[in-house]
Structures are given as C-alpha cells and as structure tokens.
Amino acid sequence: MTTIKRPDGRKPDEIRPMKAKVGIVPNADGSAMFQFGETVAIAAVYGPKELHPRNQRNPEKGTLRCTYNMISFSVDDRIRPGPSRRSMEISKISEWALEPVVMIGKYPGTVVDVHIQILQANASTRCAGINAAAMALAHAGIPMKDLVSSISIGKLDKSLVVDVNKAEEDWEEGEGATDMAMSFTSSKGKLTHIQLDGHITSKQLKEAVRLGREAIKKVYALQKKALKNVGEEISE
C-alpha cells in the first residue's frame, strides 16, 4: 500500500478517536451514542410494538424500520428539517445493514423502530449511525445473532485509508477520492452493507473490504465495552 499524508496526520489504518455510550434516552427501550472524531450519532430503539398502519404488518415475521436524519445544525449549511431523498436512502441502507443479525421472526405483526440522529457531522455519518443503532438494538434486548459494526474506507489518490473525514471525502489530488462505507456482522465478519462512490480497480476494492473487516475489530471492541458499562461514556 502506498502511503499518503492524511490531512489530519493519521496513519492510513488509524480510526479517529472513538467514543460510545449506551443508555442515553430514558424513554427508549434501548439507546446509544457512537462517535468517530467529530461525527456524533445517537440512536434509540422502540419495540417490538404493534405496527400501524395495519396493512404494513407482516404476518410472517417482525419488521425492522430505521429512520436516519441529520439535525439542522449538524453541518455548516443549515439543513431544512424533515426527510430528504438522501436521508430516506440511508434509512433503508441502515435497515439492510442491521436486518441480517436481528432475529424478530418470532414477533409477527410487530415493528422494531430504530431512530438515528446525526448531531454533528464530519463524514462517515451513516457508519456512526449504524454502529449506534446496533448497540441500541442490543441494549433494547432484541434477540440478535451478532452485532453489526460499520466503517468507511477511502481511497485518496492511490492510497487506502480507514475512517474518512470531510477533508478526505473532498480529496482532489491525483485520482481524487473514493468513498466506501461498509458494515459487517461483528464477530463473523460477513458483509451486510457496502456503498461506493468514486473509481477503483476490483483488486483494490477487495483490498479495501479486507481493510474494513480488520478495522471493525476496534469498533466492535468499543461497542462491546460500552454495552457492558451502560451509562458510561467509553473512549478507546
């Protein structure tokens, strides 16, 4: 791997300082905060509960429903409150990322609601959101096969880096930036979500995914530690 000087001086495989806390919304059945550097996500889980409207109920199994949203003052240019095409897509992506581990087959007709809010954004918000959501689901006592851990891998010019920040997302030198958000089942390391924007060879993409799978081990360790210490803010 060629080396590159990252804007904030991190090593290529260095994740920004992470923080996590479980139990942040008293009303919720489960809740958590996850932070990659300046990117802060919170998530709350309600359910399983009866799904309304009725016609959306699945008589075979429970439904997982995620909503991802950025608060208006989480970025420089104020976001008009309410859903956007972007937030609706990320909501669905988060649902798909988490569904493989959530065992709600035994709760037909019900819904488990996962609400994700980004309080402060400096790229990789969907990854932070998915990490917080996975912890909130576990905190809510929803039966799960595994946890989910998410990370972004970037390609800046020709070099791969872990946990992309805003300055890196906007990288213009050389081949520019390729941004890859990916999520894995935490202990098995199976892929549950991947998105890519940019341009990359299949060889390097495979390398990027392996790099991501290695990086989530640190994310997973922090998630587990926070789940064991409810109410405490855990830093690495």
Added chain:
Amino acid sequence: MTIETPKLTIDRIRQYLTEGKRFDGRKLDEFRKLEIEFGVSNKAEGSARVKLGETEVIVGVKMDVGTPYPDSPDKGNLMVTAELLPLSSPRIDLGPPKFEAIEIGRVVDRGLRESHFIEFDKLCMEEGKKVWTIYVDIYTINDDGNLLDAAGIGAIAALKVAEIPKYDKENEKVLFGESSGKKVPLSKEIPISITAYKIGNEVVVDPTREEQDAAETKITTGITNGIIASMQKGESEDIDLETFEKMIDLSEKTWHDLNKKIEKFLK
C-alpha cells in the same frame, strides 16, 4: 414509559396535589434539576443541551444572510422551529410536524421576539437588501414533560453562546466555521418562559409527562426582568379569574429562582 398515562395514576396525581404533594416530592412551584451544556454541534453558530430532570432538548443556532421583510427593511430575521423526534418518546409517530411541535416553535418565537432579547437592528447589513437571518432549531431527545419551558431555556442558552460567522462581501458568501469574533447582539436581561399547568384545583410548574397528562389547561408566561412580555393559554378548558391570577403569581414566584439558576450556567 407507557403510551398513555392510566386513569388511576391521573386520579392519584390529583389526590396528592390536594395535599400539596407530588410523586417526586417536589413543591408545586419547584422545577426539576436544571442542567445546561454547550457545544452539542461545532457546526452550529451556538448550541446547547438542556435537561429538566429526565426531559432533554437540544437547540442550535444557525445563521445566514438573507433579504429583510418589507415591513422591517433594517432588521434581521428570526425563524424558530421545533421537531418532536420519534427518538424521544414512544408517543411520537413519524410524519409531518404535529401541533405540539408547531406550538413549541411559536411560543418560543414569541418569547424571544416580544422581549426584544435579540437586537434585530444590529443584524442589518444593508438596509432593504441584506440582513442576517437567525435560525433557532429545537429537537427533543427525551420527553418527560414540560418541553415548552426546556425549549425556551435552550433557545436562550444557544443564542447566548452564538457567534456570528465571517462574511465574504466580495463573493457574497458566509464563511461558516470562521467566527467574526462578534456575538449575536442580545440585551442583557434574559426572557424566561414559565408554563403553569392547572391540575384539578391546583396549579404546578414543570410537570413530568404524567402530570402534564393530568393537566386540563396551561398558561405560558414570558418574563424578562420581572416584566411580562408574552403569554399564551393552551388547551381548551376555561379558567376562572381566581385561578388565572394564581397561575400568574406562581409563574412570577418561580421566575426569581429559575432566573438565578439559568444565569449561573450562562456565566
């Protein structure tokens, strides 16, 4: 938290109140523990987190350059919005803003405006053409009652720490993240909104969610330096004048103590 407060609980709350007691041991004019933290988002010009017991809201101030309204060509603009996040309570459904969110935005807006807390004339850049617009956005994180007053306190706190960003005149662009070093122009005295809730024949402030469910009606009073500058009655039950006066007196009495508590965080 349950979706609805059982009637039995509501009856018990009322019965307790006739003896001057509340479930959590507070006096009728006593607020829960207030906590204010700053810097929820470093992308905001100013932001704050307010906790009243288990109720929690976050408020952010964003600014932008816009055109003034025709009836106030030399004054800045203010826009207050509130969102009741489904994250904050099992009672809140997804979907367009419900009345309670609109009410919070409107009542906080009125409290800020009528008290002349923001010096709008100092937010004018070019008369009739260019003024600063201040957005105050309120989000609920956990609803355990009295979101209205928590939102009002959050708005003041976020405004107090807000710094105006730099403006690039040549390119007509706001340089977010670069402070001009100037704070948002505010008057010294802070406007505080206190909502008195009528439950049976008693009046309380800062209700928990259960107590708020037991209430029939409420009055929000905006007080600055002991002077009332805004008011709004909510919910449909009528109030006799004796009770009305009791509600005003209670809000005024509470104001002295709450004002000191808030000022302590703002220093």
